[in-house]
Every structure is written in structure tokens, then in C-alpha cells.
Amino acid sequence: QVQLQESGPGLVKPSETLSLTCAVSGYSISSGYYWGWIRQSPGKGLEWIGSVYHNGNTYYNPSLRSRVTMSVDTSNNQFSLKMSSVTAADTAVYYCARPRIEAAGHYFDYWGQGTLVTVSS
Amino acid sequence: QSALTQPASVSGSPGQSVTISCTGTSSDVGGYNYVSWYQHHPGKAPKLMIYDVSERPSGVSNRFSGSKSGNTASLTISGLQAEDEADYYCSSYTRSTTSVFGGGTKLTVL
Numbered sequence: 481q482v483q484l485q486e487s488g489p490g491l492v493k494p495s496e497t498l499s500l501t502c503a504v505s506g507y508s509i510s511s512g513y514y515w516g517w518i519r520q521s522p523g524k525g526l527e528w529i530g531s532v533y534h535n536g537n538t539y540y541n542p543s544l545r546s547r548v549t550m551s552v553d554t555s556n557n558q559f560s561l562k563m564s565s566v567t568a569a570d571t572a573v574y575y576c577a578r579p580r581i582e583a584a585g586h587y588f589d590y591w592g593q594g595t596l597v598t599v600s601s
Numbered sequence: 602q603s604a605l606t607q608p609a610s611v612s613g614s615p616g617q618s619v620t621i622s623c624t625g626t627s628s629d630v631g632g633y634n635y636v637s638w639y640q641h642h643p644g645k646a647p648k649l650m651i652y653d654v655s656e657r658p659s660g661v662s663n664r665f666s667g668s669k670s671g672n673t674a675s676l677t678i679s680g681l682q683a684e685d686e687a688d689y690y691c692s693s694y695t696r697s698t699t700s701v702f703g704g705g706t707k708l709t710v711l
Contacts, residue, residue, distance in 0.1 A: 484646070518702075525604070526690060526702035541699055575647070584700045587637035587652035587692070593645060 482506040484576045484592035492570075492599050498563040502576030502592060503556075509534050510554040516579045516588070517550065517561045519572040529574075531583040532559055539583035566599045573597075604701035605630065605691055612709040618679040621706045623691030624672060629701055631672035635694035638667060638676045641705075642687045650689075651676060678708070686710045 488500035502515070509515060516531035530540035532550040540548050549562040563570060573594040579585030606624040613619040623630065623638075630636055638651040649658050651667035654674060664679045674693070678685055691703040 525704040526692070528700040528702075539698075542697070577647075579700075580652075581635075582694070582698070584694060584698055585692075586635040586694050587649060588639075588647075589649050589652075589658065591639075591646040591648070 482578065482590045484578070484590055486574060486576050486592045486595040488574075488595060488597070490596055490598060492566055492597060493601050494567055494599055495565055498561070498566050498570065498597055498599075500561045500574055500576075500595065500597070501558050502560070503558045505557070508554075509552060509557055509559065514539075514579045514583050514585070515552065515559045516577050516583070516585065518575045518577055518588070518591075520575070520594075521569070521572040526575075527572075528584055529561065529563075531579050531585070533583065541584075568599050571597065571599045604695075605693060605703035607689075607691060607703035607706045609704070610707045610709065612711055613678075613681045614711045615681050615683065617681050618677060619681060619708065621676045621678075621689055621691075621708070623674040623676070623693075623703050625674075625693055625701070626672055628697070629693040629695040630669065630674050632696055633694050634669070636667065636669055636674040637692045638665075639690045639692070640685075640687045641690065647690070681710050683710050 514531040517529040552559045577588040577591040639647040641647040655667040
């Protein structure tokens with residue numbers, strides 16, 4: 481059974497960089513698949529942020545592309561998200577998930593529990 | 602505001618059926634058979650319930666079914682059980698090679 485677990489600071493200051501990691505168990509990410517991030521802002525729906533392929537190729541939502549960087553760490557079986565120049569609008573629950581078929585996901589078959597990141601001084 | 606439109610809430614009694622709608626456009630729901638549905642109990646990981654409009658992953662009860670007509674997809678839950686009470690989200694692949702989601706529907710089992 482594939483399991484994903486997000487980790488990272490729960491509080492980030494405005495204009496700084498948000499950094500999250502997703503640890504994967506039950507599957508070796510170097511073996512294949514895309515790995516992605518999705519967020520849910522308070523009172524709003526879910527938003528696909530982007531995905532990284534097992535070989536390191538990245539695919540980002542155009543609305544966030546200028547501020548997002550994703551990478552894989554196959555030695556530790558995890559992947560990460562960095563989002564720069566954050567504002568209060570980036571306050572959200574961030575989920576890692578596995579998109580299937582294409583980077584943006586025809587569907588997402590495994591998800592983490594999510595981690596709340598608050599942007600505040 | 603979410604890209605896909607879902608009712609904020611639906612409810613039903615145990616044993617009844619409920620249907621949750623998900624309305625998009627010809628650029629997403631109407632243009633592709635890549636609609637998926639997720640069940641989310643707060644504090645837990647969202648769970649894939651339906652993919653490719655009407656396919657059920659292994660282990661998901663056959664009480665859950667999906668369909669699509671034009672720009673609107675639907676999730677039907679038959680034989681409602683208390684454990685079905687959760688938030689449900691739809692998602693669709695889009696012409697822009699992104700994915701969009703609905704705002705979520707809170708299902709209450711009366």
C-alpha cells in the first residue's frame with residue numbers, strides 16, 4: 481500500500497519561501513510515476529500546484545509556475561515543493577498526491593493527510 | 602471560486618440514494634472522460650472513489666457510481682451508510698493540461 485506523508489514548517493513569513501517534503505512508503509519513487517502537490521485554501525476548493533516525474537522533469541500549474549520549484553530525492557524516497565514570495569493568499573492545507581497517466585493527473589490515486597501552512601508575520 | 606461547481610451540501614437517510622453533481626465546461630468535464638471523485642473525512646487523506654467518469658478502484662464499494670452528461674458529471678451513492686458522511690470533491694482534466702477541482706459537497710447522513 482502506497483502511503484504519503486507531508487512535513488514542513490506550519491508557519492511561514494510573508495515574502496519568504498515555503499518548503500515542504502512528502503515522504504513516500506510502499507513504493508520506490510525512482511521506479512516511476514509522477515508525484516504531485518495540491519492545496520486547499522480556507523473556504524476555497526482544491527488547486528493542483530504541479531507535479532514532478534521520477535526522473536526529475538517538472539510540470540507546474542501556469543498560475544503558480546513563476547514561484548514554484550519541485551524536485552525528487554530518490555535516495556530518501558521523497559519529493560519536495562518550494563514556493564517563493566509567499567503571501568497570505570498562500571495559506572492553505574497542502575497535500576501531496578500521486579497523479580496518474582499525465583502530470584496534471586487524469587486522477588490522483590494516493591494522497592497524504594495534508595499539512596496546514598499559515599503565512600503570517 | 603472553484604473551476605467546477607458542486608452543491609455545497611446534500612443529505613439523505615440511511616438506505617437512500619443521493620446524487621452529487623459537478624458542472625464544468627466543454628474545456629474540462631465535457632471535453633474529456635477524465636472525471637474523478639474523492640471522499641474526504643476531515644483530518645484524513647482524501648480517497649479516490651471514481652476515476653475516468655465511472656470506473657471504481659479496487660476496494661471501493663459498488664454503492665458508489667459515476668456518470669456524465671454533457672458538461673455535468675454525477676456521483677451517486679446508493680444504500681447510504683453512516684460511514685459515507687464526508688466531503689466529496691470532483692476533479693477533471695482540462696484542455697490546458699491541468700486539473701481542476703470542485704468546491705466540495707458535504708454529505709450528511711440523517
